[in-house]
Amino acid sequence: MHTPVQPGIPRFLQDGVFYQEHHPDPAFGEQIYCLWQLRSTCTLPSDCHYLVVPDACIDLVFDLSGQAEQGVLVMSPGLQALDLNLGRQFDYCGIRLYPGVWRGSQHIIAQSQTFCSLGGVDTPAFTRQLSACSEADQQQLLQHFVRELTMHGTINEAAWMPQLLAQADRLTCVDDLVSVSGYSRRQLQRLFPEKTGFSAHDFLKILRFHQALATQRIDAYTDQSHYIREFKRITGITPVAFRRQYR
Numbered sequence: 001m002h003t004p005v006q007p008g009i010p011r012f013l014q015d016g017v018f019y020q021e022h023h024p025d026p027a028f029g030e031q032i033y034c035l036w037q038l039r040s041t042c043t044l045p046s047d048c049h050y051l052v053v054p055d056a057c058i059d060l061v062f063d064l065s066g067q068a069e070q071g072v073l074v075m076s077p078g079l080q081a082l083d084l085n086l087g088r089q090f091d092y093c094g095i096r097l098y099p100g101v102w103r104g105s106q107h108i109i110a111q112s113q114t115f116c117s118l119g120g121v122d123t124p125a126f127t128r129q130l131s132a133c134s135e136a137d138q139q140q141l142l143q144h145f146v147r148e149l150t151m152h153g154t155i156n157e158a159a160w161m162p163q164l165l166a167q168a169d170r171l172t173c174v175d176d177l178v179s180v181s182g183y184s185r186r187q188l189q190r191l192f193p194e195k196t197g198f199s200a201h202d203f204l205k206i207l208r209f210h211q212a213l214a215t216q217r218i219d220a221y222t223d224q225s226h227y228i229r230e231f232k233r234i235t236g237i238t239p240v241a242f243r244r245q246y247r
Helices: 011-016 123-130 133-151 162-166 174-181 184-195 201-213 224-235 239-245
Strands: 016-021 032-040 049-052 058-063 073-074 080-083 089-095 111-114
Touching: 016 089, 032 133, 032 162, 058 080, 058 123, 089 133, 123 133, 162 174, 174 201, 174 239, 184 201, 201 224
Parallel strands: none
Antiparallel strands: 016 032, 032 089, 049 080, 058 073, 058 089, 073 111
8 A cells, every 4th residue: 555654854853843644534535645734842953854755645735833824835746855944933734635636736746836726715714724723623624625626626536546556565567557557558658647747657666665665675676776776866865864864
């Protein structure tokens, strides 16, 4: 199963940073991987550089700090991790959508966009509403927002190719994608960028990367050197350095 983890909090700041994921209600289980919260619990001794690793998901990010009148940030890194300077105090919540749920994903990958209106919703006003709520109420509001986006046609009702996500730990090459999907190689080459924003080959790289992050196993790679090379290409550092720096 595709488990898009985000272990990008610097270890030396971990006591001052809170991050938590929540499972959505079953009705949203084919759209939302998780609802999440990320906030500082005190004024940090230095800026928090949060590393967002590629996961092929689309995140809808709400800044609850009230420091600026902002809408919703829709974002996803490309094939390289994204270093975000969050400063010394911050408060965010968000929605992580499965690959293919956001329509027109190719326009979001590695080129984040902020929307002040989305699906007919005034997103700065919605952000203020989130800021005034309890955590439980925030989760219900975020799911209601997803329902509004679905009804408006901004997002799809389910992930694209859920069978691929369900068998992510068994996919080692594009031929495996062809076999599981039932599409021809040519069809996949056309559909993957359209539906997910990534080529089939690049999507497979992301699945392999997260499999290694989640299990600490490198079965999907040719050998240790292949694993280290790909890991460094994505994060900019070796797996050992990554585990030392981030949690």
